[in-house]
Amino acid sequence: MSGLALRGISKAYGDNHILRDVTIEAKPGEFVALVGPSGCGKTTLLRIAAGLDHPDRGGVWLGERDMTAMRPSERDIAMVFQSYALYPHLTAGQNIAVPLAMRDLTVWQRLPWIGSLLPGQRVIRADIQRRVFETARSLKIDQLLDRKPAQMSGGQRQRVALGRALVRSPAAFLMDEPLSNLDANLRVHTRSEIVELHRRAGVTTLYVTHDQAEALSMADRVAVMMGGRLLQFDTPEAIYGNPAHVEVARFIGSPQINLLAGEVDAAHGIRIGGRLFVEGVGATPGTRVTIGFRPEAIKLGGPGQAGLGASVQRIEFLGSETLVFLEFARGEASLVAKLAPAEATFFRPGQAVTIAVASGEVLVFGADGSRLSVSPAMRMAANG
Amino acid sequence: MTTQAWTLARALRLAFLSAGALIFLAPYVWMLSTAMKPREEIFSSSLTLIPERWAAVENFSKAFTRVPMLQLLMNGVIVCAVILVVQVLVALPCAYALAKLRFPGARLMIAGIMLGLLVPIHATALPIYVALSGAGVLNTYFALAAPFMISVFAIFLFLQFFRAMPDDLINAARLDGMSELAIVLRVIVPNAWPAITAFSIFSVVAHWNDLFWPQIVVTETAMAPPPLGLIFFRAAEAGDDYGALMAATVVVTVPLLAAFLLAQRRFIEGITLTGLKG
Numbered sequence: 001m002s003g004l005a006l007r008g009i010s011k012a013y014g015d016n017h018i019l020r021d022v023t024i025e026a027k028p029g030e031f032v033a034l035v036g037p038s039g040c041g042k043t044t045l046l047r048i049a050a051g052l053d054h055p056d057r058g059g060v061w062l063g064e065r066d067m068t069a070m071r072p073s074e075r076d077i078a079m080v081f082q083s084y085a086l087y088p089h090l091t092a093g094q095n096i097a098v099p100l101a102m103r104d105l106t107v108w109q110r111l112p113w114i115g116s117l118l119p120g121q122r123v124i125r126a127d128i129q130r131r132v133f134e135t136a137r138s139l140k141i142d143q144l145l146d147r148k149p150a151q152m153s154g155g156q157r158q159r160v161a162l163g164r165a166l167v168r169s170p171a172a173f174l175m176d177e178p179l180s181n182l183d184a185n186l187r188v189h190t191r192s193e194i195v196e197l198h199r200r201a202g203v204t205t206l207y208v209t210h211d212q213a214e215a216l217s218m219a220d221r222v223a224v225m226m227g228g229r230l231l232q233f234d235t236p237e238a239i240y241g242n243p244a245h246v247e248v249a250r251f252i253g254s255p256q257i258n259l260l261a262g263e264v265d266a267a268h269g270i271r272i273g274g275r276l277f278v279e280g281v282g283a284t285p286g287t288r289v290t291i292g293f294r295p296e297a298i299k300l301g302g303p304g305q306a307g308l309g310a311s312v313q314r315i316e317f318l319g320s321e322t323l324v325f326l327e328f329a330r331g332e333a334s335l336v337a338k339l340a341p342a343e344a345t346f347f348r349p350g351q352a353v354t355i356a357v358a359s360g361e362v363l364v365f366g367a368d369g370s371r372l373s374v375s376p377a378m379r380m381a382a383n384g
Numbered sequence: 385m386t387t388q389a390w391t392l393a394r395a396l397r398l399a400f401l402s403a404g405a406l407i408f409l410a411p412y413v414w415m416l417s418t419a420m421k422p423r424e425e426i427f428s429s430s431l432t433l434i435p436e437r438w439a440a441v442e443n444f445s446k447a448f449t450r451v452p453m454l455q456l457l458m459n460g461v462i463v464c465a466v467i468l469v470v471q472v473l474v475a476l477p478c479a480y481a482l483a484k485l486r487f488p489g490a491r492l493m494i495a496g497i498m499l500g501l502l503v504p505i506h507a508t509a510l511p512i513y514v515a516l517s518g519a520g521v522l523n524t525y526f527a528l529a530a531p532f533m534i535s536v537f538a539i540f541l542f543l544q545f546f547r548a549m550p551d552d553l554i555n556a557a558r559l560d561g562m563s564e565l566a567i568v569l570r571v572i573v574p575n576a577w578p579a580i581t582a583f584s585i586f587s588v589v590a591h592w593n594d595l596f597w598p599q600i601v602v603t604e605t606a607m608a609p610p611p612l613g614l615i616f617f618r619a620a621e622a623g624d625d626y627g628a629l630m631a632a633t634v635v636v637t638v639p640l641l642a643a644f645l646l647a648q649r650r651f652i653e654g655i656t657l658t659g660l661k662g
Contacts (some may be wrong), residue, residue, distance in 0.1 A: 052555050073561040086554035089574040102561035164560070 001028040002063025002173045004049065004204045008160035009058035011044060015302050019055070022230045026172075027062075029202045031195070035209055035217035037251065038356045041228040042208045046174050049206060052081050073102075078165035079174040082181065085155045086164070086331055087151040092156075093132055096163045100128045103168060135167040153358075155186050162194070165200065173205040179214065191218060212252045216240060224248045248366035249292050256290045256325060257363075258335045264289055270364065273308050273328070278362050282373035289372065292364045297361035298337035300353050302346075307354035310335065312347050326355065333351065393615055415637075419443055419630040426626050443631035447617075450628065453635060455606060456613035458645055463528045464591045468584055470533040475583075476576070479542030480568050484554055494543070500536035505597060527601040528576050528609065532591060538583050545579035546572065592640050610636040632650075 001264045005025040019041045024352045034042040047053040049060055052071035054145060059068040067075050078099070086095050101110060108114065116134040125131075136142040139159045151156055158178060165173060178194070179187045195218050198205050209215050215222045215234040223233040225308040232244040243249040249257045262270040262277070264287045270278045301307055308328065316323040322344035326335045335355065347353065413433065418426055422439035425432070447453055482490055483582075508531070516527045549572070557567045573580070591609075598612040605616050614636060618629055 047555075048558060050555070052558065072555075072558040073563070075559075077559065079555055079556070079559050081552040083550055083552050085550065087553070087557075087571060099560040102566070112437075164556075332484035378447075 001204060002065075002171055002204065003030070004026045004206060005044065005061040006049060007059050007061065008044060009048060009055045009060075009261060011041075011048065011053070011055050017228050020228045021050075021058070022225070022228075023058075024206075024230065024233060026143050026204050026206060026221075027070055029204055031198050031205045031207065031218060031220045033207045033215035033222045034225060035212055035215035035251075036225035038210055040225040040350050042210075042225050045225070046079075046206060046208045048175055049172075050077055050174050056322065062258075064242065076171040077174060078168065078170040080158075080161050080165050080176065080178045082177040084149075084161040084178075084181075086157055086160055088149050088320065091135070091146050091148055092141060092160045092163075094153065095149070095168050096132045096135060096145075097128050099168045100131060104128060116293055120194070120247055122227060131167055133301055135163045139163050139166075152182075153161050154181055155190070158182060158190065162197070166197070169201070170203065173203050173207075175205065175207045175221055178207075179209070180211075187214075189363060194218065213254065216252070217372075224251060226251070239308075246292065246369040248291050249363060249365070253294060255295050255336050255338065257294055259290050259292045260328075260333055260335075262289050262291055275308055277308075277357075278364060278374060280374055281364055283364075283366060288367045290369075292363040293357045293361050295323070295336045295338035298335065299356045299358065300326075300337055300347065302341065303352045305353065305354045305356075307356040310355050312349050312351045312353055314349055315344060315347065317341065317344075326353070328355070401478075412637075415630050415633055419634050420432045423625060423627055439627055440631070443627040444635070446625065446628035447632035448634055451613055451617045451632065452605065453613075453632065454567055456608060456610045457636070457639065458594055459525075459607060459613075460609040460639075462525055464588050466525060467532045468587050470529070471535040471538050471584070471587060471636050472580060474534050474574065475538035475542050477565075477568055478539045479546050480564075480572055482539070482548035483543050484551065485547075485564075496534045497539050497543075501540060505531060509597070509600060516601060522601050523604050523607050523608070528598060528607070530589075531597065535587065537586070541583050542576065542579055545576060549575065572573055581647055585644060588643060589640065 003026050005023075005027070007023050008020050009022045022041070022364070024034070024045075025031065030222050034045060040140065043347060044053060048055050049066065051060075051070060051074075055068070059066055061067065062075065062077070086092075086100065090098070096212050100312070104116070104124050104127070105121060109118050109124070115121060132145070133142060136145055139162060141156060141159045141163060144152060144156055144160070144294055147156075149160070153158065158181070161178070175194075179190055182190060191214060193200045194207075207215075207219065216239070219236060221234060222236050222239045224231045224239060224245075226245075226247045232239060232248045234242075234244075239252055243252065246259070250259065262272055264270055264281050264283045266283050268279065268285065269276050270281060270282070270289060270291060283289065299307075304308075310326040310328040313325040313327045313334065316325070320341075320342045322339050324337045324339055324344060324347055326337060327333075328335055337355075362374070364374055366372050417433045417435070420438055420443070421435040422442070424436055425437065425439075481487070482494055489571050511529050516530065518524055521527050521549045528632060554567055554572060557571045562570060594609070595611040595615070598609050599615070602608050602612060604612060609614060614629070614632055617632055
């Protein structure tokens with residue numbers, strides 16, 4: 001088993017910089033998700049890993065092997081495409097058999113008619129058949145092997161595409177948004193299946209997605225990309241709870257993180273709505289900053305309690321949780337709080353409330369978006 | 385459709401279309417009718433479709449005995465087959481490269497192909513004739529086929545067709561271990577049958593019926609493709625024996641009709657079987 005490393009990758013088409021010095025190293029057997037909005041360069045990065053595209057600078061390594069100059073077929077990497085890219089003229093079984101036939105049979109043995117006369121091919125073909133069937137059975141598509149892609153549903157095609165990638169036990173897997181063409185129910189189901197497949201096969205996997213929930217729930221580590229740059233590469237917990245950049249905080253999490261603009265005052269504190277919100281910010285006074293806190297960090301109280309005054313705009317009941325949309329500082333900013341449904345029953349639209357944010361839940365970002373340190377002495381002044 | 389009432393509009397439409405079909409079919413009907421008639425009926429002043437005395441056997445046997453009809457048909461088959469096979473063999477990889485590979489000069493080449501579409505064979509006939517004559521290969525199958533072996537039309541048609549094929553399909557093939565040649569043979573060709581069949585119809589019809597080029601490079605009956613053979617027949621043998629001439633014309637037309645009907649069926653199959661989406 002070997003790790004997959006993309007080191008210092010840069011790629012530009014003319015003046016359009018797709019990737020700027022991106023380094024991602026997946027450890028052996030690790031499941032790494034590349035996540036970011038469309039156009040952030042994640043698919044290009046995956047294509048570079050596959051050898052379908054060439055970087056202007058940087059290299060691709062599989063374990064100790066430098067693959068940068070290798071052709072896709074020499075890399076021992078399998079890829080699942082967003083469109084599945086099944087061969088339309090072949091049945092599911094033939095589709096899955098293609099990579100094995102290309103690898104295990106010689107050019108002459110693959111020839112129609114003549115090939116079947118050559119010695120040795122019968123044994124190899126039988127072996128290919130056996131492995132195709134085994135793979136199909138593990139994906140529960142063994143009853144579909146005689147169907148052509150046009151006769152299969154999206155979910156079935158997706159499994160065949162997975163089977164074609166799995167069957168030859170490659171050194172690494174690349175997946176390009178494999179779930180985006182499935183309906184919502186099937187997507188959640190297939191998500192856990194892919195994780196299970198990965199756990200069993202233990203093959204290093206690079207998984208591209210634009211869906212932050214997919215990335216968080218599936219991956220061992222998540223790489224968040226934005227505008228061709230790698231903003232953060234860390235565990236899902238760290239990406240969510242400890243984002244390194246305001247764009248990471250904004251992109252990860254649903255509903256979105258609450259962000260408010262502020263300015264560092266002479267005492268290294270930040271005031272919001274006239275109240276001291278954060279203390280001990282590691283920045284020079286006068287710095288424009290953005291503070292952020294997750295919707296579930298907000299504690300809502302009645303009008304009399306200490307905290308920032310706000311009014312309830314709208315309440316969305318989602319079953320396991322309730323979102324309360326708040327208008328703050330007379331329409332200057334809007335916030336969203338995530339509450340347990342039982343807690344939310346106290347609030348009505350139009351009602352005046354107070355907002356308190358738990359200590360340690362506030363993130364401060366500088367003008368360039370990078371995270372600013374807040375000293376341990378930080379205290380939630382808003383809590384009174 | 386099935387339960388549509390027999391309305392006046394529908395009747396009118398049908399009558400209009402039937403009239404149109406009749407106009408287009410008339411020459412063929414007349415050809416068949418003449419091929420069945422004895423000589424004296426062809427030149428009689430009354431216009432009848434059904435001959436009073438059937439002379440089909442007489443006319444067709446003349447068509448087969450007075451000229452080497454089988455030889456003519458064979459010439460036509462060989463020349464059309466050589467042209468078609470080489471055209472497809474050249475055009476498939478060309479179109480694949482232009483549609484799916486990135487290399488310097490690709491746009492220029494496509495522009496060149498578009499220009500090539502505008503140049504008729506009549507413009508290049510003389511220099512090609514001089515070259516073939518200089519090489520001493522007039523009156524050969526090669527001379528008949530050579531100018532058409534590289535078809536810009538085929539490249540253009542396949543290029544358009546291949547462009548619609550998803551890039552990911554080709555990328556998947558590359559990752560599965562296929563060389564570019566293997567991609568053309570194992571992925572492109574099996575999915576390009578509708579385009580190949582459509583082009584084959586164009587190519588075979590054009591070259592089976594071609595009279596212009598054979599007339600330039602062929603002077604011997606033994607090398608003549610069917611239409612040129614008919615000309616020789618008319619000039620040398622038939623004189624005013626239009627019955628036999630029409631019988632020969634029928635013989636020349638039938639293989640093309642048969643081939644077209646077969647190909648058409650395959651063509652439709654090809655379209656319905658190829659689910660190129662996702």
